[in-house]
Amino acid sequence: MTDLHPLRERAASLDAADPLAALRAEFVLDPDVVAYLDGNSLGRLPVRTQERLATFVRDEWGGRLIRGWSEGWVDLPVVVGDEVGVLVGATAGQTVVADSTSVCLAKALHAAVSLVPGRDRLVVSTADFPTDRYLARRVAEGRGLELMEVDDVAAAIDDRTAVALVSHVDYRTGALLDLPGLTAQVHAAGAVVVWDLCHSAGVVPIDLDAAGVDLAVGCTYKYLNGGPGSPAFLYAASRHHARLEQPLPGWWSADDLFAMADEYRPAPGIRRMLTGTPPVAGLLAVQQGVSLATEAGVPAARAKSEALTAFCIEVLDELGLEVVTPRDPAQRGSHVTVRLHDARAVAERLTDRGVVPDFREPDLLRLGLAPLTTSFGELxxxxxxxxxxxxQVGPVG
Structure with a gap:
């Protein structure tokens, strides 16, 4: 077995020099976990979230009941949306937090198609997360478009393309795409783009406004530490607001929330992308996670992410494993993936030993490195x- 002990001193030095090291104390760290390497699936629990939700249950839900809506709850989707917007380069009034990632993505795709009448193709990558492709197929079918599932989205864009759905980071390999460059290419062809930011929000610098992105969605339970199933965010550039059409209009997206009008009239801004009553507890949890990410700053998180992934790849090389994540830090997100013969069995054995990774069929072991909570020593x-x-298990190739 390869002896990794000589790297112990360097890991300690990296931790000592880490400007984000103190943030680990802001999270609940399970003493039974040797190493939590699945932050790209579910982030750790912030201590402040425990405290905020306890206050909400006791004093707001318990003490104010329905009066809480007029005392701030009603504005949470936009308020928290603007706070998320800071992390992804969106000025106020363009981002909301509500619904699941899948629902937000379905809304964004329908809205995007409506922005480009007269075109008949929706392009999606074969490497995208299954839900992205499932939804793209259904939207294409429902809107009378030809769906193109391709290996290279950039190469497939042409004058028939209405919408391109693109993931910023490949959920399997961790490969990072050029968001500004690909957005410009899509626009040059006269199409619009919807970005999936699930694996990049909070750990990769993103400037949606500067890049001219049309619509984007992202989850909040990974690097934003919003909790399991926490509501997702949806961004829509303000230049499109007057023409946005979405498939799930509801009272929360109406121009007068409490008018209960017979005829639906959409709200004039980003609220038109909402649908029904938002999950207040979930929004408050997201708000706490986002506050930590904001305090750390995305540039600092990115710098540590690059250092963590580089150190991880170095050690995996020492072990003689096949790393499928790009070695150029500018081309990878914050998780590192290795190819193993029986990744599922290895993941199960690791979990039994207190190391929590993730795997993807048929042979990929993912190591998610969350810069706010993962230390070099832990890694x-x-x-x-x-x-x-x-x-113990023998050959893995």
């Missing part, structure tokens, strides 16, 4: 256990 501890597990 090395996890990779040391990985080396031991692989030594």
């Amino acid at each position: 090395l501890d996890g990779l040391t256990v990985l080396a031991e597990v692989l030594d």
